[in-house]
Amino acid sequence: MARVELHDIRKSFGKVEVIHGIDLTIEDGEFCVFVGPSGCGKSTLLRIISGLEEQTSGRIEIDGRDVGNLEPVERDIAMVFQSYALYPHLTVGENIGFGLSLARKPKAEIAEAVNRVAETLQLGHLLDRRPKELSGGQRQRVAIGRAIVRDPKVFLFDEPLSNLDAALRSQMRIELTDLHAQLGSTMIYVTHDQVEAMTMADKIVVLKDGAIEQVGTPMELYDKPATPFVAGFIGSPKMNLFDGDVAAQKGCEVYGIRPEHIRLTDDGDWHGRVRLVERLGADTIVHAEMETFGPMIIRTDGQSELREGREIRAAPMPEREFRFGKS
Amino acid sequence: MKRRQYVIGITALAATFVIFVLPFIFILLNASKTSQDSAALDFSLPDRWVFFENLIAVVQARDYILLLAYWNSTLITVCSVALMVIFGAMVGYILQRRHSAWNKVIFGFVLAGLMIPPAVVPTIWLLQQIGLFKTIHGMILIQCAYGLSFSVLLFRQFIGTIPRDLDEAARIDGASPLQIFFRVILPLLKPVTVTVIVVQSITVFNDFTHPLYYLPGRENVTVQLTLYNFQSQFVSQMNLLFMNILLVTIPPLIVFLFFNRQIVAGMTAGAVKG
Ligand SMILES: Nc1ncnc2c1ncn2[C@@H]1O[C@H](COP(=O)(O)OP(=O)(O)OP(=O)(O)O)[C@@H](O)[C@H]1O
Numbered sequence: 001m002a003r004v005e006l007h008d009i010r011k012s013f014g015k016v017e018v019i020h021g022i023d024l025t026i027e028d029g030e031f032c033v034f035v036g037p038s039g040c041g042k043s044t045l046l047r048i049i050s051g052l053e054e055q056t057s058g059r060i061e062i063d064g065r066d067v068g069n070l071e072p073v074e075r076d077i078a079m080v081f082q083s084y085a086l087y088p089h090l091t092v093g094e095n096i097g098f099g100l101s102l103a104r105k106p107k108a109e110i111a112e113a114v115n116r117v118a119e120t121l122q123l124g125h126l127l128d129r130r131p132k133e134l135s136g137g138q139r140q141r142v143a144i145g146r147a148i149v150r151d152p153k154v155f156l157f158d159e160p161l162s163n164l165d166a167a168l169r170s171q172m173r174i175e176l177t178d179l180h181a182q183l184g185s186t187m188i189y190v191t192h193d194q195v196e197a198m199t200m201a202d203k204i205v206v207l208k209d210g211a212i213e214q215v216g217t218p219m220e221l222y223d224k225p226a227t228p229f230v231a232g233f234i235g236s237p238k239m240n241l242f243d244g245d246v247a248a249q250k251g252c253e254v255y256g257i258r259p260e261h262i263r264l265t266d267d268g269d270w271h272g273r274v275r276l277v278e279r280l281g282a283d284t285i286v287h288a289e290m291e292t293f294g295p296m297i298i299r300t301d302g303q304s305e306l307r308e309g310r311e312i313r314a315a316p317m318p319e320r321e322f323r324f325g326k327s
Numbered sequence: 328m329k330r331r332q333y334v335i336g337i338t339a340l341a342a343t344f345v346i347f348v349l350p351f352i353f354i355l356l357n358a359s360k361t362s363q364d365s366a367a368l369d370f371s372l373p374d375r376w377v378f379f380e381n382l383i384a385v386v387q388a389r390d391y392i393l394l395l396a397y398w399n400s401t402l403i404t405v406c407s408v409a410l411m412v413i414f415g416a417m418v419g420y421i422l423q424r425r426h427s428a429w430n431k432v433i434f435g436f437v438l439a440g441l442m443i444p445p446a447v448v449p450t451i452w453l454l455q456q457i458g459l460f461k462t463i464h465g466m467i468l469i470q471c472a473y474g475l476s477f478s479v480l481l482f483r484q485f486i487g488t489i490p491r492d493l494d495e496a497a498r499i500d501g502a503s504p505l506q507i508f509f510r511v512i513l514p515l516l517k518p519v520t521v522t523v524i525v526v527q528s529i530t531v532f533n534d535f536t537h538p539l540y541y542l543p544g545r546e547n548v549t550v551q552l553t554l555y556n557f558q559s560q561f562v563s564q565m566n567l568l569f570m571n572i573l574l575v576t577i578p579p580l581i582v583f584l585f586f587n588r589q590i591v592a593g594m595t596a597g598a599v600k601g
């Protein structure tokens with residue numbers, strides 16, 4: 001099994017540097033998720049680890065072996081693409097076995113490996129179809145099958161679920177988590193969906209503009225975000241962040257409070273008015289216009305009777321307020 | 328609206344008939360006449376139908392030269408089109424996928440190949456210098472050179488529709504660059520390959536002038552040149568000339584009828600549909 005280490009990885013396209021020196025260790029068997037907004041360099045970093053893209057400088061080690069100059073196969077990694085990238089002219093079985101057939105493995109061995117994988121992923125009845133005869137979720141499974149058949153040390157996923165609809169996505173999330181538990185290999189997963197990050201990761205790496213913003217377990221990032229950016233990125237709905245006067249009053253540069261950490265009570269200090277109510281069933285998201293603060297999102301229980309235009313009073317839960325850049 | 332479409336349709340059909348079908352019928356009729364009858368060159372039914380006699384006469388003429396011509400033409404067509412497909416696909420692939428300063432230069436040459444008309448005399452001189460003048464393989468290389476630009480452009484265009492993810496997935500699976508090309512890309516090029524094969528083989532097979540310049544000599548005759556031979560030999564035997572035309576036109580026509588649909592598909596389609 002494998003531990004992945006990145007030492008001061010930098011990458012420039014032409015004159016523009018897009019990855020600015022990344023140091024990171026991903027432990028053996030860990031499910032590590034890279035999150036960050038679009039264009040922050042997640043895919044580029046993953047492609048550098050895979051060997052599809054060459055780093056401008058820096059060192060990559062897998063299992064203590066310097067792999068910086070090796071071809072992808074020699075690194076013993078497998079990758080799943082957002083577009084699935086299945087070979088359209090090959091059947092599902094041939095797609096899964098393609099890597100093995102390139103390695104000139106005997107036919108019987110390939111067939112056995114393909115069947116084993118197909119069983120794990122419930123693809124057995126689809127082996128003779130072509131990719132265009134499959135549904136999105138099935139294609140995704142084939143792409144995953146193609147990755148696991150070679151039994152690599154490290155799995156790389158680049159937004160593998162973003163082409164699926166919401167229901168299928170949450171199902172695949174669970175399947176991937178199961179798969180990780182079953183295989184126990186190191187997995188690196190890129191997404192810009194913080195729900196995927198929170199639910200699947202052992203370790204989350206938050207990237208911003210080509211640099212690491214914070215690394216930690218999901219709950220660490222939730223409970224102790226190091227910067228307003230991380231605070232705003234992790235958690236849904238987004239944390240309420242305030243700068244300027246409000247923050248100055250609180251003695252910091254940015255003041256943050258999560259929607260779920262605001263209580264609606266009649267003796268609250270914060271006054272405001274409800275602008276919009278989103279009912280999700282289990283809970284209710286209230287968009288309020290508060291005095292001094294301005295717009296604020298509050299999460300309350302599903303039975304709430306609030307209506308648009310109602311006056312409300314609220315208070316933060318103690319110990320749940322965040323103050324960033326305390327002066 | 329309906330009526331107008333109808334009128335346009337009929338007009339188009341009529342025009343097609345006049346331009347394509349009438350001449351063909353004219354050839355067919357004259358090829359079935361006796362030689363005195365055909366000398367009039369008019370649009371009448373033959374007095375006596377001698378289609379098969381004419382056919383045999385043409386095939387046997389000048390010691391079965393037509394069969395030799397078929398063999399030569401087929402050889403030239405098959406070999407040069409095969410080269411165009413292989414090299415066209417390879418060059419198109421590299422031009423589309425790899426970005427380097429050389430690309431512009433190479434692309435410039437490709438465009439030049441399309442735009443600049445070939446110069447005959449220097450080419451003959453060059454062929455003579457390298458000992459390829461009056462040889463079939465020299466002719467094959469020339470046809471390949473003339474057709475390559477167009478093939479490269481078609482392939483390059485088509486390869487643009489194949490997602491780069493596929494190349495990368497193959498690389499992750501452990502494919503070498505040649506394996507990526509032959510096992511992933513080339514199979515996906517089938518529609519455009521059919522187009523190139525059909526268009527180019529018809530062009531090469533029907534070529535009259537280039538074999539005339541570069542391939543003189545009785546043993547090197549190609550099908551189109553047999554017409555020329557007939558014209559000098561049987562000035563008064565128009566019926567045989569028309570029969571010869573008929574025989575020479577039929578193979579490309581059959582190819583075209585068979586692959587018509589794929590040609591259009593290959594010109595317009597993308598390789599990977601969702
Ligand atoms: N081949 C390339 N040439 C030039 N610039 C590139 C290239 N690939 C990526 N970039 C730039 O590098 C930066 C990071 O891109 P990257 O694809 O890694 O972002 P990302 O985090 O994966 O975004 P997304 O969530 O949209 O996929 C972007 O600013 C992008 O414009």
Ligand SMILES: [Mg+2]
Nearest residue numbers: 042043044158
């Ligand atoms: Mg990306």
